Amino acid sequence: MSKIFENKIIPVLFKIGQNKRLIAIRNGLSITVPFTIIGSFFLIIGNLPVQAWMDFISPYSEILNAPVNVTFGMLGLISAIGIGYYMGKELEVEPISNALITLVAFLLATLSEENTLNIESLGAVGMFTAIIVSLFTVEVYRFFIRNNITIKMPDGVPPAVAQSFISLIPAFVIITAIWIIRVILGVDLNAVIQIVFQPLVFGIDSLPGLIITSLIVCLLWSAGIHGDHALAGIVTPIVLSNLAANMAAFQAGTPLPHIVVEGFGLVFMSIGGTGATIGLVLNMMRSKVKSYKSLGRLSLPSAVFNINEPVIFGFPIVMNPIMMIPFIITPVIIGSFAYVLTKLEIIGAVVFLVPWTTPPVIGAYLATNGNIPAAIFSALSVVASYFIYLPFFKVAEKKQLLLEQGETEEEVIAEVSNI
Structure with missing residues (x-):
């Protein structure tokens, strides 16, 4: 496969x-x-x-x-x-x-x-x-x-x-x-x-469309290709148009027509950067491996502002079969919950576009016009990201510890596969 x-x-x-x-x-x-x-x-x-x-x-x-x-x-x-x-x-x-x-x-x-x-x-x-x-x-x-x-x-x-x-x-x-x-x-x-x-607009502004788009973006990043840029030419005009429609509805005091708009992925799915990697950074900061711990500490300031190239290429996630899995599934899980909760009007829909470097929680609060449940959801997403990455990080950590102890690559793979 x-x-x-x-x-x-x-x-x-x-x-x-x-x-x-x-x-x-x-x-x-x-x-x-x-x-x-x-x-x-x-x-x-x-x-x-x-x-x-x-x-x-x-x-x-x-x-x-x-x-x-x-x-x-x-x-x-x-x-x-x-x-x-x-x-x-x-x-x-x-x-x-x-x-x-x-x-x-x-x-x-x-x-x-x-x-x-x-x-x-x-x-x-x-x-x-x-x-x-x-x-x-x-x-x-x-x-x-x-x-x-x-x-x-x-x-x-x-x-x-x-x-x-x-x-x-x-x-x-x-x-x-x-x-x-x-x-x-x-x-x-x-x-x-x-x-x-219209069919493309409708498709992207749906839960299946959101999931498929996120999967493609993260798959491309996993192969070393800037997934966000690769799909921007197709996705951006749709989500930006949806954002404008939400803003017009907000000004008119009418219900907001769209969920997947420009900024939805930024404030709800890309916490710490594409792949919601802030959870991985937090795991690294608690690592027993000195190199991971140092990288986690160095990456945290940029992760707070949703910049995660140090993690993607430094850990690395690119072409890493273990870490590709949480990198792909974490934003899908968090984004799906955000979509459903917005649909049920439990959290507010995105109305404003905030700079992509706005930290989690603050970005969700501002983008949804001060919606407290959206800010709480963003905070919980950081926790969810930590626990989704945790078992995969432990496997990568175990592998690195064994390598540092002088075991061969073949022996490490054999031991890790039994975890």
């Missing part, structure tokens, strides 16, 4: 993760992160769960909501610029020109029925359209550049001016094509794309 995983599954997943278009989408969407955090910050300030503060801040709520409306209300627009830029960079066409053409094509694709700018489509609901438009733009752009179907200016013309003329023909074709589809034929591209992606 391990050979099938190593020789068949990992190469496919690695190839998907290295796809230039997915990398461009991932990098382009990463540009939205500062804006979502800033928007969340203003929303937190305006909704701190302290009655005295709420009474004081109430007259200024509209003023505080202004940055929220702009940051989250422009996620689609920001995505179009970011993805267009990185798509050009990855596929080796002029990135700024590609980004600007993508931006104009996106705005044209999301026009209203009256052919005016549709403000709603500039937000998170337009993120999938931004992805599709950027893919279309870069492929058309590349075709014209590769086949030298461009306007070339004489030598001596400033490079910026020459580049603008090089982009003229592909830009004309791209914008004309989108214009025909949206304005002449009246096809609502945004609505069509939303319908096409």
